Amino acid sequence: MNLDATHIAIRERGFAEVMDLALKVIRAHLGPLVLCGLAGAAPWAVINGLLLDGMVSDLDIWDQTPWFLTLMGLLVAVETPLATAPITLYMGQVTFQDQTDPRRILGDLLQSLPQLLWHVAFRAVMAVTFIGLVLPYGFAPFTQELILLERNPMLPGKEKRMTTRRRSRNLHKSASGDLFGHWLAALCSGVLLVLALVGGLHTAASQLGGYEISRTQLITVLVPICVWMVVCYFAVVRFLAYLDLRIQREGWEVELKMRSEAARLARGMA
Template sequence: MNFDSTHIVIRERGFAEVMDLALKVVRAHLGPLVLCGLAGVAPWAAANGLLLNGMVSDLDIWDETPGFLTLMTLVIAVQTPLATAPITLYMGQVTFQQQTDPRRIVSDYWRSLPQLLMHTVFRAAMAVTIIGLVLPYGFWPFTQELILLERNPMFAGRAKRMTTRRRSRNLHRSASGDLFGHWLAALSAGSLLVMALVGGVHTAASQLGGYQVTHTQLITVLTPACTWAVVCFFTVVRFLAYLDLRIRREGWEVELTMRSEAAKLARGMA
């Protein structure tokens, strides 16, 4: 790990700056992020297509659409930790390393899978309530990053180690108000972005490609695809916001500077 040569400058940023930085990161790493996104999202998107198949038809499109979109949103919210984990692991590598290792991404994903599954089950249990939508994003939004990148154990054991739950509570403590505001901003921006993507792709397909998208395809295919694309983008936003929170709460930039100097001294004494 190269502490003094990060691809992303480690400093405090406002949420608007985080959003702007996310756009630059996606542009710089578009290919790998698309591959990671497809690897994580494609199986779940296919499963959702089978699960929700037949819910919408052209005959009753306007009556059936609200129920479909509500269920689709809940399902995607529950699946997000598992589906976007490859993107988070890639971002964790590319921030501090000159080269990424796909095998390590797979290995880290596999080792983190038990806690990710527990996190997903918790979200699924809460998804039928309003708090299920608010809690994961509004108050503990970085649990996924803690599971994948810090890899604290699920249980303290005899050694009384720092568990993921306690680490999450310590990191998010006293920041709930700001995080909830960021969640509302992200939710609003994400909703507008989904609508813009759906409208843009529909217009491009019909006006430029000459393909007439049916109402059923618009709702059951195009809208979920655009929603997953926006979810992947906001996974990058969430990772950068996680870095920003660690900098603000824990002085992470000072820690990295100290580690860098220690590494230089160790190399000089070797």
Template structure:
């Protein structure tokens, strides 16, 4: 591994350049990215189906089918940071290696799991949202559905002002708490990275939100049309609602995770001069090898 010879050129990029680069990354690593998203998306899809299964008998009713689609969108929106963690690990490894290796990626991951559970699954409303979706699926509970909407708003605001918490957890692996007063905890690292760029992060979050909505609509309609032309099914049956629709949403999650990772690199370059740090660390490593 040579820190100054990365697979992705380390330099500042404009937002449109980042989206263009994300398409290139998707093309180069598409199979690895599919594997990575499948690790979390498959079990989460089964879990979401179980949470909303009580609505299945009434999906022939348009109102119930509409509520089902909304609840499924809410669940996958909330679960997106958790589902994208394997992709983040993959891209972090692919940045410095020609061939990403799952064993190398997973090394040292176990100590991070409790932090991920607490910060991503609990504090970012994934588990509470699942509970609200389960309650809302029974009797079409409007109160639980309303709270689920507010949970999504809360999670969206957090992602707007603190978007790179997943990268901090699984790539930088800072501790949540430390007895050492000088230790860089997750909170300190997050504040140092995010607070000075609050305005830029909000603008990028708004752009990402608008783009995600358009991309989701496009992918869902293309999946619906492809299914119709191939299988001759032009209705909203259980197969589409429980399988094809979530798959389309997970594809959007995968792409936006790649975009977020590239935005994270761009922010570190702009804020911390990361490209200079990598060159210095590479030279220090070479000098150590020569001296050794």
């Protein structure tokens, strides 16, 4: 692990800069990120398609579309931690290492799975009251990163260790206003990105491919695909914003330099 030679410069950034950096990171690691996105999101996209199958038809498309999109949005909000976990773990590896290990990604995912399932269950309960779309993103958006990357225990145990809940509270405290503003910016940007992708793919299919997409296919197939693409993009944004929050609140770049220097001195004395 190269603490002083990260592939992403460890420094403070604004949220707009974080979103721009995410595009550059995706371009640099497009292949692995696409594979991680497909591995995480494709099964959930299929499950959602089966759950919502038959809800929309050409006969009543305008009556059923709002209800379909609402249910799909709630399902995606609940499933996002599991669907984007491979992307988060990959980003955690690639930030500090020249090579990534798929077996380690799988092992870390399995190790974090119990807490991740509890996190998903909490989001499912909140989604019933429609608060789940706001609360996890607006006030504690980086719980997933804490579970997958820092792997604090769920319970303190006899050793009174730092739990994930306490760690999340310490990281997010005094930043709820900024984080909620970032969530609103991400939500608005995400909606615009979905609309742009839907319009672009629809035009490409009809004009370049000569394939006419029906209204039902547009709502039930093309829109969910574009939603998951945007969710995967914001998984990268969320990881970079997590790094940025640690830098702002904890001086993480200083900690990395100190740890790197300590490791260098230890190697010199060996």
